[in-house]
Amino acid sequence: MERGTVVIWGDDPSSALVTGPVARAPRAAVLLLHGGRENGVDAPPLWNLPGLRMRPFARAVGRAVDGHDVVVGRVRYRCRGWNGAREDPLHDARAALDALERRFGEIPTVLVGHSMGGRAALRAAGHRLVRGVVGLAPWCPEGEPVEQLAGRRVVLLHGDMDRTTDPRASAAYAARASKAGAQACLVLVDGAGHAMLQRPRTWHALTAGSVTGLLGLGPLPPVIARSSGAGGGPVRVG
Numbered sequence: 001m002e003r004g005t006v007v008i009w010g011d012d013p014s015s016a017l018v019t020g021p022v023a024r025a026p027r028a029a030v031l032l033l034h035g036g037r038e039n040g041v042d043a044p045p046l047w048n049l050p051g052l053r054m055r056p057f058a059r060a061v062g063r064a065v066d067g068h069d070v071v072v073g074r075v076r077y078r079c080r081g082w083n084g085a086r087e088d089p090l091h092d093a094r095a096a097l098d099a100l101e102r103r104f105g106e107i108p109t110v111l112v113g114h115s116m117g118g119r120a121a122l123r124a125a126g127h128r129l130v131r132g133v134v135g136l137a138p139w140c141p142e143g144e145p146v147e148q149l150a151g152r153r154v155v156l157l158h159g160d161m162d163r164t165t166d167p168r169a170s171a172a173y174a175a176r177a178s179k180a181g182a183q184a185c186l187v188l189v190d191g192a193g194h195a196m197l198q199r200p201r202t203w204h205a206l207t208a209g210s211v212t213g214l215l216g217l218g219p220l221p222p223v224i225a226r227s228s229g230a231g232g233g234p235v236r237v238g
Helices: 049-053 055-065 088-104 116-126 167-179 200-214 222-228
Strands: 028-033 070-075 109-114 130-136 153-159 183-189 234-237
Touching (some): 028 088, 049 055, 055 070, 055 109, 055 200, 070 088, 088 109, 088 116, 109 116, 116 130, 130 200, 153 167, 153 200, 153 222, 167 183, 167 234, 183 200, 183 222, 200 222
Parallel strands (some): 028 070, 028 109, 109 130, 130 153, 153 183
């Protein structure tokens, strides 16, 4: 698609990719993936809590990329849960990326995922559009593959008081990803839990700054830059 092509894109309820209207062909994209459950094959409600939790992040990212011809969208899940070997959100993430490519060509894309959505984003990072991933309190089970992250940049943000997903698992994952060829880092947010309700400005600012940095629209936040030089080791932010 030629640059400057006028695009008015409504929401297709059957599509894994959701965006608002796009005035012209974007030069880059950001896709947000909300959290979910370990198991659950029923469809998530239209206005579910995990989805609402990502709205402030979408607003922060939208403000940060305003004026840069970046489309901000989200991945629509068919099921609430990961569902073991079915890996439902992973397939949805890949379908959304494929739809994005069909619409706009091979544009650089950053995935931002929380919890189960973080797991799906990290797993989908091998897609040719993906340049980087921002994982928010990601679910990183032991043995989760990292080979798909080679050549990608990965920023993990995790509250040190999280009792739902383990920040120590994120630390181990970042270290393994770095060894696999990713430029990976972990920032621990002091006093924050899984819902990211503590220190919200820190979460939103680091996420938005990471997105613009990964897309080459500006420098990475200083704490992210410091952590990126730590070989995947954690850096704390108060």
